[in-house]
Amino acid sequence: xxxxxxxxxxxxxxxxxxxxxxxxxxxxxxxxxxxxxxxxxxxxxxxxxxxxxxxxxxxxxxxxxxxxxxxxxxxxxxxxxxxxxxxxxxxx
Amino acid sequence: xxxxxxxxxxxxxxxxxxxxxxxxxxxxxxxxxxxxxxxxxxxxxxxxxxxxxxxxxxxxxxxxxxxxxxxxxxxxxxxxxxxxxxxxxxxxxxxxxxxxxxxxxxxxxxxxxxxxxxxxxxxxxxxxxxxxxxxxxxxxxxxxxxxxxxxxxxxxxxxxxxxxxxxxxxxxxxxxxxxxxxxxxxxxxxxxxxxxxxxxxxxxxxxxxxxxxxxxxxxxxxxxxxxxxxxxxxxxxxxxxxxxxxxxxxxxxxxxxxxxxxxxxxxxxxxxxxxxxxxxxxxxxxxxxxxxxxxxxxxxxxxxxxxxxxxxxxxxxxxxxxxxxxxxxxxxxxxxxxxxxxxxxxxxxxxxxxxxxxxxxxxxxxxxxxxxxxxxxxxxxxxxxxxxxxxxxxxxxxxxxxxxxxxxxxxxxxxxxxxxxxxxxxxxxxxxxxxxxxxxxxxxxxxxxxxxxxxxxxxxxxxxxxxxxxxxxxxxxxxxxxxxxxxxxxxxxxxxxxxxxxxxxxxxxxxxxxxxxxxxxxxxxxxxxxxxxxxxxxxxxxxxxxxxxxxxxxxxxxxxxxxxxxxxxxxxxxxxxxxxxxxxxxxxxxxxxxxxxxxxxxxxxxxxxxxxxxxxxxxxxxxxxxxxxxxxxxxxxxxxxxxxxxxxxxxxxxxxxxxxxxxxxxxxxxxx
Numbered sequence: 189x190x191x192x193x194x195x196x197x198x199x200x201x202x203x204x205x206x207x208x209x210x211x212x213x214x215x216x217x218x219x220x221x222x223x224x225x226x227x228x229x230x231x232x233x234x235x236x237x238x239x240x241x242x243x244x245x246x247x248x249x250x251x252x253x254x255x256x257x258x259x260x261x262x263x264x265x266x267x268x269x270x271x272x273x274x275x276x277x278x279x280x
Numbered sequence: 281x282x283x284x285x286x287x288x289x290x291x292x293x294x295x296x297x298x299x300x301x302x303x304x305x306x307x308x309x310x311x312x313x314x315x316x317x318x319x320x321x322x323x324x325x326x327x328x329x330x331x332x333x334x335x336x337x338x339x340x341x342x343x344x345x346x347x348x349x350x351x352x353x354x355x356x357x358x359x360x361x362x363x364x365x366x367x368x369x370x371x372x373x374x375x376x377x378x379x380x381x382x383x384x385x386x387x388x389x390x391x392x393x394x395x396x397x398x399x400x401x402x403x404x405x406x407x408x409x410x411x412x413x414x415x416x417x418x419x420x421x422x423x424x425x426x427x428x429x430x431x432x433x434x435x436x437x438x439x440x441x442x443x444x445x446x447x448x449x450x451x452x453x454x455x456x457x458x459x460x461x462x463x464x465x466x467x468x469x470x471x472x473x474x475x476x477x478x479x480x481x482x483x484x485x486x487x488x489x490x491x492x493x494x495x496x497x498x499x500x501x502x503x504x505x506x507x508x509x510x511x512x513x514x515x516x517x518x519x520x521x522x523x524x525x526x527x528x529x530x531x532x533x534x535x536x537x538x539x540x541x542x543x544x545x546x547x548x549x550x551x552x553x554x555x556x557x558x559x560x561x562x563x564x565x566x567x568x569x570x571x572x573x574x575x576x577x578x579x580x581x582x583x584x585x586x587x588x589x590x591x592x593x594x595x596x597x598x599x600x601x602x603x604x605x606x607x608x609x610x611x612x613x614x615x616x617x618x619x620x621x622x623x624x625x626x627x628x629x630x631x632x633x634x635x636x637x638x639x640x641x642x643x644x645x646x647x648x649x650x651x652x653x654x655x656x657x658x659x660x661x662x663x664x665x666x667x668x669x670x671x672x673x674x675x676x677x678x679x680x681x682x683x684x685x686x687x688x689x690x691x692x693x694x695x696x697x698x699x700x701x702x703x704x705x706x707x708x709x710x711x712x713x714x715x716x717x718x719x720x721x722x723x724x725x726x727x728x729x730x731x732x733x734x735x736x737x738x739x740x741x742x743x744x745x746x747x748x749x750x751x752x753x754x755x756x757x758x759x760x761x762x763x764x765x766x767x768x769x770x771x772x773x774x775x776x777x778x779x780x781x782x783x784x785x786x787x788x789x790x791x792x793x794x795x796x797x798x799x800x801x802x803x804x805x806x807x808x809x810x811x812x813x814x815x816x817x818x819x820x821x822x823x824x825x826x827x828x829x830x831x832x833x834x835x836x837x838x839x840x841x842x843x844x845x846x847x848x849x850x851x852x853x854x855x856x857x858x859x860x861x862x863x864x865x866x867x868x869x870x871x872x873x874x875x876x877x878x879x880x881x882x883x884x885x886x887x888x889x890x891x892x893x894x895x896x897x898x899x900x901x902x903x904x905x906x907x908x909x910x911x912x913x914x915x916x917x918x919x920x921x922x923x924x925x926x927x928x929x930x931x932x933x934x935x936x937x938x939x940x941x942x943x944x945x946x947x948x949x950x951x952x
Binding site for chain 2: 225229232236237238245256
């Protein structure tokens with residue numbers, strides 16, 4: 189199973205800095221700021237490394253969509269999730 | 281219906297014992313709706329053997345035989361260190377009692393198949409006969425999705441059934457398939473073939489494999505959809521202002537609806553128990569057996585069962601709200617506020633349920649993932665004003681604000697607000713001392729908005745009501761009998777004055793005149809009331825009350841109020857009935873009882889409930905832990921007497937301090 193390669197040119201920013209409707213990907217180590225059990229739960233809910241997400245609602249709570257799943261994240265969690273925004277053309 | 285007996289999965293034993301199926305799936309996959317469709321009325325909530333964790337267990341009929349079905353709690357993964365994951369893991373591995381299933385039905389949501397399959401893959405890696413039940417097929421079709429079950433079966437290496445718990449589509453075929461798979465069992469070769477098909481790697485690898493499997497077998501799937509109407513609704517429902525406004529409105533409608541609707545069945549229950557008590561009283565000869573049956577058993581159980589309609593309605597409405605998808609959003613709306621007090625958003629539903637009764641509220645804390653968050657929620661749940669406090673509120677507010685309906689309404693709201701505020705502040709204190717640290721930040725899946733299923737809500741309500749009645753018939757009944765014995769024994773003999781009054785009544789009756797008969801009847805009723813009051817004060821409970829009275833003197837309580845307060849430690853609603861007996865109320869309706877107590881006098885002739893005392897009592901009952909069943913449940917849930925005792929001491933201390941303070945302030949202001 190091939191993983192999408194991470195893009196070193198694009199900066200990593202906290203999820204909380206994305207605007208409504210913006211898309212991003214989670215790269216390896218993107219959850220390092222979260223406790224291990226929170227990382228495991230997020231992965232099990234579908235929010236795992238290399239997935240593409242869309243911000244449905246920024247702020248508190250931050251609501252993201254991964255595939256068909258919507259996940260609500262309280263501020264402290266969203267702030268610890270580092271994402272790589274997709275470019276203006278929508279490419280990730 | 282038992283969880284069954286015998287060794288774990290053994291196809292050879294299939295012919296001689298009931299086969300067992302376990303439903304395993306992620307939250308919001310339609311698992312419970314499927315369970316209800318499979319088992320219907322043949323289901324009940326039971327603790328899994330050797331645990332305090334509830335699971336719904338039922339029977340379904342397959343090929344003329346019963347198959348036992350367990351509805352395991354929704355779990356995102358078998359590897360997670362969360363209560364529900366640990367339970368699912370232990371259950372399918374056969375480590376809980378004897379409940380190892382013969383077949384695991386892996387429930388997957390057709391509208392979000394890739395996510396559901398991740399848990400299925402974890403289960404398929406274990407040597408267990410499995411069937412995949414793809415649920416919500418009707419909803420998937422409405423969304424334009426089509427599923428090729430044969431392709432999915434080839435990918436997963438196990439049977440796949442397409443079902444809908446809501447419509448019943450494919451449910452009997454699923455039961456048949458589960459039965460056949462259980463009977464076939466799983467040999468080495470079959471397990472090796474299945475394992476070879478599955479991905480081996482971390483979450484991202486498994487997720488990619490699941491997405492590929494779905495891409496092959498499902499038409500119309502998109503990776504990430506664009507902004508939708510539901511995004512805008514989500515934004516409104518979780519917004520600090522609009523979200524809070526909707527939340528308050530929904531809660532107001534919920535509680536107003538519950539109290540309005542529940543009054544009719546409550547009156548009916550009251551009527552039924554009054555008649556049963558009357559019938560038993562007439563049928564049994566006078567003596568301790570009759571007293572036990574009428575006052576201890578019927579009277580005690582009636583006092584609890586009368587709240588059943590409110591509890592049932594609360595669970596019905598909560599089920600509808602959860603099914604609609606609103607409750608997850610409401611948890612976030614509440615989280616922002618509750619986190620300031622060290623409670624997680626997930627505590628919102630348990631605390632809401634505690635407004636009906638603390639028992640189901642405390643039970644529902646089981647799915648709060650963080651143990652300290654859960655303990656903090658358990659500790660403050662009894663502060664929420666439950667329905668058992670209502671009769672006491674009605675009595676005291678009627679005394680305090682007679683003829684002032686607006687002030688009475690405000691006082692009611694004030695009682696609820698005081699309880700909630702005391703709970704919030706106690707949680708804050710606990711999180712800064714005993715349970716140091718902030719609440720765990722929330723991460724919650726937001727299920728899609730759906731039309732709630734009345735059928736599922738009805739089954740859930742029936743289940744909860746049965747559980748409540750079972751408690752009322754066992755633990756609460758036992759408590760009522762003990763309480764009755766304490767307040768009825770030792771039997772007091774009539775005083776000389778009472779004997780003289782009975783003799784006088786008999787003499788008047790023998791005169792045979794109309795006036796004499798009337799006066800005899802009045803005299804007898806008055807003397808009966810005096811005897812009942814004398815009995816109450818001479819009983820064990822009365823003696824304990826008199827001994828404890830000095831401790832309650834700062835709140836303005838006399839002997840009678842102290843006795844009523846102490847007896848109500850076992851169940852709050854007993855306060856009004858004890859006080860009614862002490863004031864000599866006999867077979868009167870609620871309004872007359874309240875009037876009699878309001879006009880009651882102390883032994884020294886002073887009013888029983890002057891304003892400072894009534895206000896102190898109201899504060900005391902709003903804050904006190906007057907519920908033995910709740911303490912017993914907290915002991916069971918926390919596994920230690922330390923927490924219920926701490927809860928008892930803290931709540932009683934706060935109630936006593938609050939009551940004494942109010943009494944002192946009102947006396948200082950010369951309010952009488």
